[in-house]
Amino acid sequence: MSIHLMNAERLVQEAVAEVMEPPPPVDYRAYAIENIKFRERESPIPGDYNPDLFPEFDEVLAALSTEDPCRIVTLKKSAQIGGTILANIFTLGSLHLDPCDFLYTHPTDDNGRRWSRLKLKPMLRGTAALARLFPERSRDTADSVMFKERADGRGSIQISGANSPSSLSQVSMKRQVQDDLAKWEMNSAGDPERQADSRSRAFEFAKLFKISTPLVLPGCRISRSFDAGSQEFPELPCPHCDAFQVLEWENMRATIEHNPLDPHFTCIECGCEIREHHRPEMKKRLRWRARNPKAKAHHRSFWIWSAYSVLQSFSRIAQEWLAAKGDPAAEQTFLNDTCGLAYQAAGESVAxxxxxxxxxxxxxxxxxxxxxxxxxxxxxxxxxxxxxxxxxxxxxxxxxxxxxxxxxxxxxxxxxxxxxxxxxxxxxxxxxxxxxxxxxxxxxxxxxxxxxxxxxxxxxxxxxxxxxxxxxxxxxxxxxxxxxxxxxxxxxxxxxxxxxxxxxxxxxxxxxxxxxxxxxxxxxxxxxxxxxxxxxxxxxxxxxxxxxxxxxxxxxxxxxxxxxxxxxxxxxxxxxxxxxxxxxxxxxxxxxxxxxxxxxxxxxxxxxxxxxxxxxxxxxxxxxxxxxxxxxxxxxxxxxxxxxxxxxxxxxxxxxxxxxx
Missing domain, CATH: 3.30.420.240 (Nucleotidyltransferase; domain 5)
Known part of the structure; x- marks a missing residue:
């Protein structure tokens, strides 16, 4: 009779190697092209995902991939320019190509349930590969509104609300989306952002995607996260002198004040007019410039606003500003939702x-x-x-x-x-x-x-x-x-x-x-x-x-x-x-x-x-x-x-x- 003894040192090394092994590469841009389709009722541009219309998203998707060493990706953005699309691509691509436990956190449980029913369920049903991995099963704990598990057991998605500390405890998650981060408020256990961040501490190669329109300064969560990261701004070349520059709201505002019917930008180098019809060609050469490049290795942060999006026109931006101008409450909404900028609070009145x-x-x-x-x-x-x-x-x-x-x-x-x-x-x-x-x-x-x-x-x-x-x-x-x-x-x-x-x-x-x-x-x-x-x-x-x-x-x-x-x-x-x-x-x-x-x-x-x-x-x-x-x-x-x-x-x-x- 012979007894085989395992090498304890080898077992430890294998366990460590398994934990430390980098995840397989995931190309989220290619995944979106192959799998993401927009229905007519949910998008003004129905059909397959077209990266040529959204070149501003390419670098964000690259930062979310396993090839980029950063752990945290922050996107401070305007409303309704496709930020949720990025979060969905990251979520679906991870569940499909890099199976793991995934945490998607909304400001409240009600927001989470609504997203699960109106967004996640149609996406899983409409993507053939995912429909097989996440079959709809009634009365099954593996398929509920707030929790869905792959049929092979290799991964799952948990949907939670930042207002519920119980949903942010006793779980370990390799991937996360923290959606509408600026709207998160303290819960009974303290700071929900710290609670969510701690759920990924056990994973060396975790990815956390923080995304939101900003709200009020001081105290805006997404602005604080953006400032802590690489602070990357999109630059476009002037169609007249080729000088790269960021399209700033104050630049457009000056032209609107001069002539409300003719919104445009003015080149900071040559002074020529940059109009909406120039935008498609300019975006083909879009590049990102980091103002805090030292942070890129661990935290990349991006800012995008409406002037860069094919879903917004210069004239609509001007109309929204003229409707809001002079009303501080409306100006706050405009700066947050249209410009992707935080509103500086008037903390106290005049004497x-x-x-x-x-x-x-x-x-x-x-x-x-x-x-x-x-x-x-x-x-x-x-x-x-x-x-x-x-x-x-x-x-x-x-x-x-x-x-x-x-x-x-x-x-x-x-x-x-x-x-x-x-x-x-x-x-x-x-x-x-x-x-x-x-x-x-x-x-x-x-x-x-x-x-x-x-x-x-x-x-x-x-x-x-x-x-x-x-x-x-x-x-x-x-x-x-x-x-x-x-x-x-x-x-x-x-x-x-x-x-x-x-x-x-x-x-x-x-x-x-x-x-x-x-x-x-x-x-x-x-x-x-x-x-x-x-x-x-x-x-x-x-x-x-x-x-x-x-x-x-x-x-x-x-x-x-x-x-x-x-x-x-x-x-x-x-x-x-x-x-x-x-x-x-x-x-x-x-x-x-x-x-x-x-x-x-x-x-x-x-x-x-x-x-x-x-x-x-x-x-x-x-x-x-x-x-x-x-x-x-x-x-x-x-x-x-x-x-x-x-x-x-x-x-x-x-x-x-x-x-x-």
Whole structure:
């Protein structure tokens, strides 16, 4: 009988060799040409993948291959230029040609499920080789929405959400896609990006593909990843002098400002015009230039924006800019989605003293609706012992004017407080031609004391009062109806029909940028009245966007205020803006503004005053109530607001009235 003994040293060496053996080469560009096909409903250019249309992708695909030594590939990009196509090519090519466990992480689980059903499943079904490797099997743990395994067991893909720490733990993944990275937020276990990165630590030859449009600086994840990498920019040759250069947004912007109908670039060397019809030939010689070449060995990062893509035209870029110009919230979306650039946040407002001094020289007083303010919205904020409100007027080009600010004592559950709010909704305010204008829509904060707020709000139709709740996330929708909410018994809460979320962080940054504008004709200008207390301006500018350490010790950016300074002036203003968004302030057609001007800024037919009377016209006193108990209660608990004062009409108003007579 003989006993065969294994060489322990040889076993260790074989195991190490197996682990350290480089993966087989994968040519993702060739794989895309052979396998990727676009259906007509999912692409403006249906058919086979054509690399001649997307030469800007070749180097990114080469960096993702096993032939490139880098471990991390970052793509900071514009929206809708084919970035998801790159991620899909990397995913499918790896599952097919380099079998391994693959992790595809989205911002949330819901995003992951949607991608799995709408993107991954059709791709697996439509690619013959992959359809055999990933057969559709019902009631099989190997084929679920969030996990799919190859039929031969040699590889799998796990789909997860960055908001779910459990899906980012206890797994080891050789390949990863971190999609929409800028939208990832801290989860209950800390930083999801670090959690995902750690899933590939066991593999020496792992590849991590980080891809996203940028959001807000400071704090943008994809921008931070791009800066840590090689920082590669695409250069194209000038069609006139052959000088290579990056097509920069500021270059095109200068030409749009000069002539909006003729968007183009200007060569930085010869000064000649670079137009859209030059782009196809220029892209044939596209090259990448790294500004941080030392990082290429371990981290390659790329930037591509719309001007390079066959899917975008120069004229559309110009149209999008002209539509966004002057509106900070829209400018942020334009810079992120169209230019692939992060938006530099306005972390704090101009000094409150500057705003106070500007208001002291205002041509209108508190309580008056100035010329151009054609819609009135009311923001209402509930506190433990009071309700504060702010009335804002809105006009063309997103210009706004603070009309009045006040405080109603007592809690929202108090009937006397509710009665005063009822009166406020029907109050009318004098405008520049002497008409009395009412409130178009009120938005009341429903985040606290929700049931009490609903008890008052349901007294009025949804066309008069809505409930709102601020959402601090910087990638939250600007304005959206809340999901249908139910109580503990499962009954649908009625207020969910008129309850809306609005993005407070985006609106704060936009407001602070607009407060710095001093030209009354500039888009987004904020008009401030004479007669408001200093405390109002302190509250309006009370918050700052600062880095804060969370409970897990990670730095996040949040809006914070001094603990000793109230901020209801800011909150009520944003609530009034939420009401204006609900009214369609950003998309109201010019014809609607003209109709409002005709209805509200045409002097009344019965106005019969002499020229001297027109120079100073007293403001009509609000109607008094005949209810003695109500009058006594109002005397005891007055609504604190500055009383309307006489205003001198402009010469244009005087001339208009005289002409009518």
């Amino acid at each position: 409150w003293e500057t705003l106070r001094d500007r208001a002291a020289e205002s041509p209108f007083r508190v309580g008056h609706v100035p010329q151009g303010a054609l819609l009135l919205t009311l923001g209402i904020d509930c506190q433990e012992d009071r309700v504060e409100w702010q009335l804002v007027g809105w006009g063309r080009e997103l210009r706004r004017w603070v009309v009045a600010y006040g405080v109603i004592p007592k809690h929202i559950s108090d009937e006397d407080c509710r009665a005063k709010l009822d009166d406020l909704l029907v109050q009318r305010w004098p405008n520049c031609v002497g008409r009395q204008v009412g409130i178009d829509l009120a938005a009341i904060d429903g985040n606290a004391w929700t049931e009490d707020v609903w008890t008052w709000a349901k007294r009025h139709p949804a066309t008069r009062v809505i409930m709102v709740r601020g959402v601090g996330s910087e990638n939250a929708p600007l304005f959206a109806r809340v999901k249908r909410e139910r109580n503990k018994q499962g009954k649908l809460l009625r207020y969910s029909r008129r309850f809306y979320n609005f993005a407070t962080s985006v609106l704060k940054m936009a407001l602070y940028r607009n407060l710095a504008k001093e030209d009354v004709l500039e888009r987004g200008y904020v008009g401030l009245p004479e007669g408001l207390d200093d405390e109002f301006f302190r509250q309006l500018t009370a918050e700052r966007r600062k880095p804060v350490k969370n409970r897990q010790g990670f730095t996040v950016y949040q809006w914070v205020k001094d603990a000793n300074q109230a901020n209801e002036g800011l909150d009520t203003h944003l609530q009034a803006e939420a009401a204006a968004i609900r009214l369609g302030i950003r998309t109201l057609p010019d014809a609607s503004w003209s109709r409002l001007e005709e209805e509200r800024e045409t002097p009344p037919e019965d106005l019969q005053l002499d020229l001297e009377d027109l120079m100073v016209r007293p403001t009509p006193a609000p109607p008094e109530t005949n209810d003695p108990s109500r009058r006594a209660a109002e005397d005891a608990n007055p609504v604190r607001t500055s009383a309307p004062a006489p205003r001198r009409p402009t010469l244009a108003e005087i001339a208009a009235r005289v002409n009518r007579r």
